[in-house]
Amino acid sequence: MSPRRVIGIDAGGTKLVGGVVDEGLGVRHRVHRLWRGGDRGEVLDVIVEAVEEARAAAPDAASVGIGIPSLVERETGASMFSTHLPLEGVPFRDLMRERLGLPVYVDNDANVAALAEFRAGAAQGARHVVMLTLGTGIGGGVIVDGRLYRGARGGGAELGHMVIDEDGPPCQGACPNRGCLEAMASGTAIGREGAAAAAREPESALARELREGREITGALVTELAHDGDAAARDVLERVGGHLGVGIANIVNVFEPEVVVVGGGAIAGGDLLLEPARAVVAERALPPSRDLVRIVPAHFGGEAGMVGAALLALDEGGV
Numbered sequence: 001m002s003p004r005r006v007i008g009i010d011a012g013g014t015k016l017v018g019g020v021v022d023e024g025l026g027v028r029h030r031v032h033r034l035w036r037g038g039d040r041g042e043v044l045d046v047i048v049e050a051v052e053e054a055r056a057a058a059p060d061a062a063s064v065g066i067g068i069p070s071l072v073e074r075e076t077g078a079s080m081f082s083t084h085l086p087l088e089g090v091p092f093r094d095l096m097r098e099r100l101g102l103p104v105y106v107d108n109d110a111n112v113a114a115l116a117e118f119r120a121g122a123a124q125g126a127r128h129v130v131m132l133t134l135g136t137g138i139g140g141g142v143i144v145d146g147r148l149y150r151g152a153r154g155g156g157a158e159l160g161h162m163v164i165d166e167d168g169p170p171c172q173g174a175c176p177n178r179g180c181l182e183a184m185a186s187g188t189a190i191g192r193e194g195a196a197a198a199a200r201e202p203e204s205a206l207a208r209e210l211r212e213g214r215e216i217t218g219a220l221v222t223e224l225a226h227d228g229d230a231a232a233r234d235v236l237e238r239v240g241g242h243l244g245v246g247i248a249n250i251v252n253v254f255e256p257e258v259v260v261v262g263g264g265a266i267a268g269g270d271l272l273l274e275p276a277r278a279v280v281a282e283r284a285l286p287p288s289r290d291l292v293r294i295v296p297a298h299f300g301g302e303a304g305m306v307g308a309a310l311l312a313l314d315e316g317g318v
């Protein structure tokens with residue numbers, strides 16, 4: 001008998017990553033989509049299309065797990081609020097079950113990423129784990145004594161909206177706050193800081209790319225930093241410092257054994273994490289700061305997809 005397979009979908013703020021995942025967490029038939037902009041109907045259509053594409057490659061896939069960048073109501077699987085996608089007030093789980101004709105399990109995208117890393121990734125064996133996903137925004141997942149912490153209705157653990165600079169830049173999307181961690185340390189923030197550095201330092205590789213007409217994104221800054229551009233490295237060091245301030249707060253509040261950092265921006269690796277670790281060592285309280293390990297996600301940018309598949313394999317989620 002062939003092993004049970006499910007479809008995992010990570011519907012992030014900018015793009016969708018999906019795939020067919022088996023019980024051993026092997027991934028096949030990956031599916032990628034960029035949002036075409038547009039409204040709620042368009043976003044839901046893209047998700048349905050992605051599931052159908054994966055299903056065409058694996059007709060035996062019995063159920064679907066979906067991570068969405070939303071506050072997901074535990075009782076109903078409804079999307080109560082979303083900073084980055086037009087999904088506020090959408091009865092998401094029921095709607096997907098109806099459109100797909102399959103069992104569908106839903107949770108917040110960073111919660112499912114945390115689940116993947118806790119069960120089978122960089123935080124395996126730990127009981128107290130915090131996950132940060134650095135992408136368009138910053139998602140947070142908190143595992144307390146082996147269980148996901150979701151808050152009263154499902155809106156908790158939004159660590160990306162922890163304020164680290166009261167007078168900092170306005171936050172993104174639908175967040176009314178300023179100086180949130182995600183305004184200072186997300187992939188978007190890396191791109192913004194990179195563009196400022198390009199303007200400031202005309203001799204840098206960043207400035208050269210800008211003159212050649214390329215858009216300065218977080219991914220480009222990271223690529224140039226790995227290539228050794230001093231201005232790009234400087235950006236990652238500064239952003240890594242902001243990340244460290246956020247993680248120092250997390251360490252003081254939760255005393256986790258492991259903080260896992262994932263999402264697309266973790267492509268920066270130690271160029272981002274070393275400055276973060278240095279700030280945590282300097283600012284967080286002992287002994288928690290000495291206990292915690294700050295590590296990159298084992299599943300990289302696929303943690304959300306694998307975690308979403310785990311929801312379906314467990315028939316869990318909200």
Ligand SMILES: [Zn+2]
Pocket residue numbers: 160161171172175176177178180182
């Ligand atoms: Zn915010």
